[in-house]
Structures are given as C-alpha cells and as structure tokens.
Amino acid sequence: VQADGEEYRPQYHFTPPAQWMNDPNGMVYFEGEYHLFYQHYPDSNVWGPMHWGHAVSTDMVHWEHLPIALYPDSLGYIFSGSAVVDRHNTTGFGANDKPAMVAIYTYHDPVGASEGQIDYQTQGIAYSLDKGRTWTKYEGNPVLPNPGIIDYRDPKVFWYDKDQSWRMILAVKDRVHIYASPDLINWEKKSEFGAEIGAHGGVWECPDLFELPIAGGESKWVMLVSINPGGPQGGSATQYFVGAFDGDVFTPEDEQTRWLDYGADNYAGVTWSDIPDSDGRRLFIGWMSNWQYANVVPTYTWRSAMTIPRELVLLKQKNNYLLQSKPVQELQSLIVGEQAMGSDLKLTSATQKIMVNKVAQGTRVSIKNAQGEMLVIVIEEEQLVVDRSKAGKSAFSDVFAARHTASLGDIVPVTLTVYMDRSSVEVFVNEGELVMTNLVFPEHSFERVQLSGPGQMKMVALKSIWGEQQEEL
Numbered sequence: 001v002q003a004d005g006e007e008y009r010p011q012y013h014f015t016p017p018a019q020w021m022n023d024p025n026g027m028v029y030f031e032g033e034y035h036l037f038y039q040h041y042p043d044s045n046v047w048g049p050m051h052w053g054h055a056v057s058t059d060m061v062h063w064e065h066l067p068i069a070l071y072p073d074s075l076g077y078i079f080s081g082s083a084v085v086d087r088h089n090t091t092g093f094g095a096n097d098k099p100a101m102v103a104i105y106t107y108h109d110p111v112g113a114s115e116g117q118i119d120y121q122t123q124g125i126a127y128s129l130d131k132g133r134t135w136t137k138y139e140g141n142p143v144l145p146n147p148g149i150i151d152y153r154d155p156k157v158f159w160y161d162k163d164q165s166w167r168m169i170l171a172v173k174d175r176v177h178i179y180a181s182p183d184l185i186n187w188e189k190k191s192e193f194g195a196e197i198g199a200h201g202g203v204w205e206c207p208d209l210f211e212l213p214i215a216g217g218e219s220k221w222v223m224l225v226s227i228n229p230g231g232p233q234g235g236s237a238t239q240y241f242v243g244a245f246d247g248d249v250f251t252p253e254d255e256q257t258r259w260l261d262y263g264a265d266n267y268a269g270v271t272w273s274d275i276p277d278s279d280g281r282r283l284f285i286g287w288m289s290n291w292q293y294a295n296v297v298p299t300y301t302w303r304s305a306m307t308i309p310r311e312l313v314l315l316k317q318k319n320n321y322l323l324q325s326k327p328v329q330e331l332q333s334l335i336v337g338e339q340a341m342g343s344d345l346k347l348t349s350a351t352q353k354i355m356v357n358k359v360a361q362g363t364r365v366s367i368k369n370a371q372g373e374m375l376v377i378v379i380e381e382e383q384l385v386v387d388r389s390k391a392g393k394s395a396f397s398d399v400f401a402a403r404h405t406a407s408l409g410d411i412v413p414v415t416l417t418v419y420m421d422r423s424s425v426e427v428f429v430n431e432g433e434l435v436m437t438n439l440v441f442p443e444h445s446f447e448r449v450q451l452s453g454p455g456q457m458k459m460v461a462l463k464s465i466w467g468e469q470q471e472e473l
C-alpha cells in the first residue's frame with residue numbers, strides 16, 4: 001500500500017484533485033458534455049467556505065477537471081444547487097441561437113448565521129455563455145429572498161413543459177417548497193410538501209423532482225429528498241416519494257418511506273438536467289460519504305468521492321413502486337483484462353467488478369486479506385447484509401464499524417454486482433433494485449474474494465483512471 005496520503009484515492013470514482021468536496025451540484029448536459037459541479041473548499045481538507053468546483057466528461061466516467069466555477073461573494077458561500085440550459089432565453093442572458101447555462105444555488109451568509117439571524121440562506125443565479133467555463137453572477141441577486149426560515153436551500157430547477165415555465169423544488173427545514181417562474185428571476189411559491197410524511201430524523205436537504213415512465217405507458221413523478229441525520233444506517237441518506245405532480249402540487253401515491261440506497265455512504269445525490277430525449281435516461285450521482293464522519297475519514301490530500309453514476313428506473317412490483325439505481329452502461333469501458341470465474345478469486349488490483357449469478361438465501365461473498373480484514377456481503381433472512389465492521393480502519397468514528405442490513409421486501413434476489421475501488425464497495429442486488437454504498441478503509445489491500453452458498457461468481461478488473469492520469473503527468 002502506498003504511504004503518500006493517496007493510498008485510498010479512488011481510481012475510477014470522481015474525486016476533487018485536492019482538498020474538500022461534498023455534494024454534487026449543477027449537473028447538466030450541454031453540447032456533448034456532462035457537467036459536474038461540486039461543493040468544494042479549495043483551502044482545506046475539511047468543510048469550509050463553499051465554492052463550486054467543476055469538471056466535464058463525455059461519458060460520466062472519464063473526467064476533465066476545470067477551474068473553480070463559483071467563488072463565495074458578499075452575499076455568502078455558494079451552497080448546493082442546480083444548473084439548466086435556458087433554451088428559450090427566458091432570462092435574456094443568452095440569445096435564442098446561443099442559450100445560456102444558468103446555475104441556481106443557495107447563498108449562505110456566514111456572518112448572518114454567526115450573528116444569530118434566521119434569514120441567512122437565499123437563492124441566487126449565475127450564467128455562462130461559454131459552456132460553463134466562466135460565470136457571471138446576476139446583479140439582482142438574490143432572486144429568492146429568505147422568508148424567515150433558518151434552513152432554506154438547495155434549489156433544483158427544471159423546465160415544466162406543460163406551461164412552458166420553470167419549477168424549483170427547495171429544501172425548507174422539514175419539508176420542500178415548490179416555486180414557479182417564467183424567467184428564473186421572479187419566483188412564486190406554489191405549494192409545500194412533506195411536513196407530515198416521510199422520514200424526519202433530521203433536516204431535509206437537496207431535493208429533486210422528475211417524471212419517470214413505468215412499464216405499460218404510465219408515468220409517475222419521483223421526489224428525492226436527502227435527510228441528515230435519520231438515514232436507515234444512521235446519519236445521512238436519501239429518501240424518495242412516488243406520486244403525481246400537476247405543476248403546482250406533488251401528491252404522493254402512499255405514505256411509505258422509501259430509501260434510494262441502504263448503505264451509509266450515498267448522500268445529497270440528484271439527477272442530470274437536459275439529457276436529450278434521444279437518450280432519455282434519468283442519470284444520478286451522489287456524494288459517497290456521510291456527515292457522521294465525512295470530515296475525519298482517513299484521507300488527507302483530498303476528501304470525498306462521488307458514487308458511480310447510476311440510471312434511475314421506476315419499477316412497479318405487485319402494488320409497490322421501486323426506484324432502481326442501475327450502474328450506467330458507460331462503466332463497461334472500465335473493464336480491462338480477462339474475466340475470472342470461480343468461488344475463490346485472487347484480486348489483481350483494488351478496482352474490481354464482482355458479479356454473482358443465481359444468488360439465493362445463504363449467498364455469502366467475502367472480500368479479504370491475509371491480515372484478517374474482511375468485508376462481507378450476505379443474503380440471509382430476507383435481507384441484504386453488508387458488514388464492514390472488520391474491514392479496516394474505523395477508529396476515526398464511533399459509528400463507522402458497522403453491519404448494515406436492509407430488507408429485500410418484494411425483491412427476489414438473482415444477481416449481486418459489486419463495484420470495488422480503493423476505499424469503497426457499492427453493492428447492487430438485481431442491477432440496483434436494492435443498493436448499499438459503503439466506504440471502507442482496509443489497512444492492507446484486499447487480496448481475494450470468496451463465495452460460499454448459492455451462486456456463480458465471476459470478476460473483471462476495472463481500469464485505474466486516476467493512476468493512468470498520474471502517469472501521464
């Protein structure tokens with residue numbers, strides 16, 4: 001294992017080149033590029049004054065780092081938010097043949113916050129006319145002032161085709177607010193949702209709202225809401241609701257609380273805007289950490305990674321709705337070398353995709369090393385279990401060493417797919433009908449993977465994109 005502070009650097013997950021990162025922000029597709037902005041503090045490896053870091057990709061797998069897009073200003077730090085392409089030039093920032101990219105984000109005024117004011121979070125906008133490379137903040141900011149509520153943040157904006165205008169979903173303490181606007185500048189409140197439904201163990205953050213088709217020509221609206229703390233494994237997690245949206249009001253299908261990911265480390269994720277109809281996918285990426293220990297995980301030159309990108313698909317099961325998180329097909333380009341098959345396989349690197357077919361109750365996959373460290377994935381008693389309690393370093397947090405369980409519910413497990421990187425393990429049952437995303441910090445590299453119980457295992461090595469980039473430098 002390297003000892004230069006980079007030993008846990010993910011090799012194919014997105015990480016900032018250096019220093020602190022949290023939520024993914026402003027994901028938008030424009031002229032062949034996927035943009036990823038992110039909560040970033042460039043001066044330290046712990047959370048601080050927030051900027052928007054920036055990267056672009058043509059496949060969500062290989063990323064090019066770009067200069068910081070948005071810096072804090074006199075109105076405050078730049079907290080989480082979204083970005084859209086203003087195709088109809090509703091803002092007047094662009095032209096009809098040259099649409100502006102517009103970012104809608106939260107201003108967090110640290111002075112107001114420290115002086116005990118309550119209205120220190122407001123929403124502002126900025127635009128770019130050069131494919132996101134440089135940004136101009138709107139001189140009339142904030143566009144949405146604070147009505148007197150402490151937690152008022154994380155605007156996710158989308159174009160509402162039916163009446164050719166914009167919608168914003170905003171996290172407001174223990175609920176969301178929905179606003180409408182003709183021009184991204186003037187906003188009118190339409191409704192509130194959530195005070196009496198869903199998980200409420202913590203504050204609501206980073207919502208998203210979008211329509212998804214389901215088999216049979218029907219479609220439903222899905223609302224994502226991150227919550228911290230109060231997740232199924234403690235701390236941060238993302239719940240979702242399935243329902244109807246009439247342009248003003250979201251009406252849930254039922255009262256159930258559903259979780260997008262049952263691991264400890266997938267937070268604040270939202271979906272890409274402006275994916276062309278010819279593609280049609282709803283693409284998601286999350287922050288692969290948890291506020292319980294995000295600031296103290298044992299990495300130093302940088303902190304935090306994103307999950308692998310996932311496609312969200314809405315399934316109808318018996319009388320239930322389920323949001324599936326499928327690893328995107330672009331990840332196939334990471335595969336290098338031959339496929340290995342067997343029940344006891346030697347790892348040639350820390351970056352692997354492990355696939356088990358014909359799983360059933362009693363399937364157990366152990367990823368281990370000679371020093372006795374072990375990450376265990378089990379299907380038993382109608383549950384998926386991922387046990388990282390003996391999988392490496394954990395002294396940095398009281399809650400990190402844990403055994404995570406999730407009920408399979410109506411899911412009949414057939415396949416397990418595991419994406420391993422140097423400090424994470426993402427487990428997908430049936431291509432994402434149930435997911436557990438977890439960080440893991442083995443003291444020594446894992447050396448082998450063993451299968452016991454039902455199943456057939458194969459494994460392929462994945463490319464080390466980060467390593468290859470470092471070699472080129």
Ligand code: FRU
Binds near residue numbers: 022106
């Ligand atoms: C979620 C969050 C957001 C906020 C941002 C600040 O992790 O707390 O609500 O905008 O992080 O960095």
